[in-house]
Amino acid sequence: MKRLLYALLFVMVSVVANGQAKYVFYFIGDGMGVNQVNGTEMYNAEVQNGRIGIEPLTFAQFPVATVAATFSATNSVTDSAAGGTALATGSKTYNGAISVDQSKNPIVTIAEKAKRSGKKVGVTTSVSVDHATPASFYAHQPDRNMYYEIALDLPKANFDFYAGSGFLKPTTTFDKKEAPSIYPVFDKAGYTVARGYNDYKAKSSTAEKMILIQEEGAASDCLPYAIDRKEGDLTLAQITESAVDFLTKGKNKGFFLMVEGGKIDWACHGNDAATVFNEVNDMDQAVKVAYEFYKKHPKETLIVITADHETGGIVLGTGKYELNLKALQYQKHSADGLSNRISELRKSKGNKVTWEEMKTFLSEEMGFWSKLPISWEQERRLHDEFDKSFVKNKVVFAESMYSKSEPIAACAKEVINEIAWLVGLAADTPEAMSRYLPLAQVLNSSARRLTIRKLPNA
Template sequence: MRVNMVRASHFSKVLVLFGLGALLALQPQGATWAADGYIQTAKYIFFFIGDGMGIPQRAAASAYTGKPLTVDTFPAQGVTTTAAFDRFITGSAAAATAMASGIKTKIGYVGLDPQLRPVKTVAEMAKGQGKKVGVISSVSIDHATPAAFYAHVPSRSMYHEIGMALVKSGFDFFGGGGFKDPEGKKSKAPQGNVLKAARAAGYTLVNNKQDFMALKRSPGLKVIAVNPWLQDSAALPYHIDRRPQDISLSEFTEKAVELLDNPQGFFLMVEGGKIDWACHANDAVSAIQDTLAFDEAVQVALRFYEKHPRETLIVVTGDHECGGLTLGFAGTKYETEFNMLKHQDTSFKKFSAEVLKKFRQKCGADCSFEKIKPVITAHFGLKFTGDPQSDPLVVKPYQEALLRQAFERSMAGERIHSDDPGTYLLYGSYDPLTVTITHVLNNNAGLAWTSFKHTGVPVTTSAIGVGAELFNGYFDNTDLAKKVMSVMGLSPQVVYMADAA
């Protein structure tokens, strides 16, 4: 809203307008949108969500490569607040529900308002307009963020019910990770097998790269495509661990565009979910690599936009920051050495689950810290001889002491619990040695962490295409859904399922 103070002819009118302007200035907002939709509608809408991708994650990835990310070059750049209805530091379910429907909700709720009333999502609205709809995630496809675009349940942990909601959605393309509870083993009211239900509903199921790449657009085709290797919790492997036979996030995106393109247009949500998981574990390199993989998926959308610039909108945002990543560390003062991060060749997950497991099996009863040193050097580049002053890869005496202590805990199979404050602050709930290694490497490079959980700092939203200017400025995550609705030619408001029926 813009107020032209010059035209105010009366002092009282000036005061009223000034008061309104001051009130609006206190509210998060970007460009305004029309009550009944934006002046122009987008035929194709890409909605990218980097889970856990705050401002520092984007900045770290850019510093790592030495060049801006694709999203950094978009003409519209905004700052987005993320608080949930009942907690300042949000969770993925509440955040995704806000971004998908425009409603603040409670932690853990998916597609429901705080009173448990189902709210319609922008993906469901797009389907109602006759568009084809796709949902992609690098974590399980029934996880909180993707679920918020098609499911309506009171708990994000209701994976079986979410999987069944996926089938019932009728959306045209699902890709990425698998299902966490397809048979309903953890459900109080199992509804059968999700995969069997999907086949019965006409979905084509694919779980290898060869068949996936061979998919061709055809009338009525509906696809659920799952990567052949699900590394942890039915999710894709971290990008740093990806094999040639794995399907990357950008390949999922490219195939989705190919299959969804049609005269009525499409809506495609793509989540980079493992950015968040890497940040929970304080593994900067894995988070950076997954941020870059996410940015490559954005590049696919940008290439499509360049062919359809007057019909396409691309929005890229994060649901929250994770880990409290900082670009700067007290131990290095003003110095940074991000190139040393490139010595890491494996994620924290693969190192703890595979490398350490093999190490224990090989060394048996004689697992000494001296024997693990070359293993650490091989996978992370850290050195144990030399001058720390001239070579930042050389661990300092106090860091070696921390690594020795963590090694003893790991070899003893010690589990760290959050009710033990002293050890939790050091290791979170992760393998002590692995998280200490990433801390030392990150710190020596000039990065640090404040948490093993989410934080409440705002995130960056970037946009290009039809209505992109709406995403400039400072606004709440609920406004993301309303701005997208506006560009879809819809009234930017929360729609309840009962009202829409």
């Protein structure tokens, strides 16, 4: 794996520094393993075309592909910090490290090398700008949870464009002390902060450096899941469009742009298959922005798609030679979104919800009974959770790494996964259940020069 990462980073550094590619896109699907990609393509085929097979994602059609093992320097199961550091620097490190080695010394990242070579640089994500994967490209900290300290590294890197949902700890240090807000620090360093896509368009022409985050009042930890998105919500595709627009204005010496589909991982932690497939499709929409740019600059553009690890151990088919992925189309919201709506129903009814009202609600939200027949055993499980939550008032929220869910929402998610024959989804895990994932899928006009093979014992 170490040699393979070095091979990938050597190729990317050489095309950045030696002018083989003027424009470099580096997409990272956090938690996106082989089955997340394959499952999305089969889901698309069933839902979009009503057929068995695959409807290829844009990036899955790129001409060069390989796989790699993802263990970190200290654990067979990597986390996003060690994985992000490996992808940003070509070096393995301990879990939790942000572009520092095992002795906690900074490691130069490919983004920093691109900046030094005269290119403009962008770091973007669908989660917070100070989260592990984006941080690994611009920050150097011994612990991924040092959000305030990571944010202070942002202006030190002096990159041109950052984007994501916001910042997790803008006024609180790692040791939980109140500190000056990071936003005046950004302002002093020459960054214009745009809140939302429209604000970006209003400010971008006069800004020298830009930080694009969500509008005031929106969550700072992440963009909404694609399945929950409302009109006006900031999207990863819009972020990618904005980054390309900003990085190509003025003197154009080329750019290096990292784009993370960060909530694939979050949905996998929650074992929420419908949401996972929608998130992979959503990242593919961002890849399409890069592909359209490639078509205008085919001899100067390199696009790399990769992942840092696989999350959730998603299993396609359990017990039978059968899949029913089209069933997932009837899930209208993420498990988190469904949980919020159940909480709203609980509040609106003063916790006096009947089983018939809950059945109507689940029929509308998940397609149960109206679109999807469910077994007696599945209905009994739903009713038992309803009885505990609404009759006996014993509400025990189901927890995963990034969310807490109403018990009925968690149960409904499990039932629809069973109907789709995805019941093999693992219980919430720290990270990867699979050792292998796509290291890179590459699109470049000189693909023969970029062919990377999986090395023995990598």
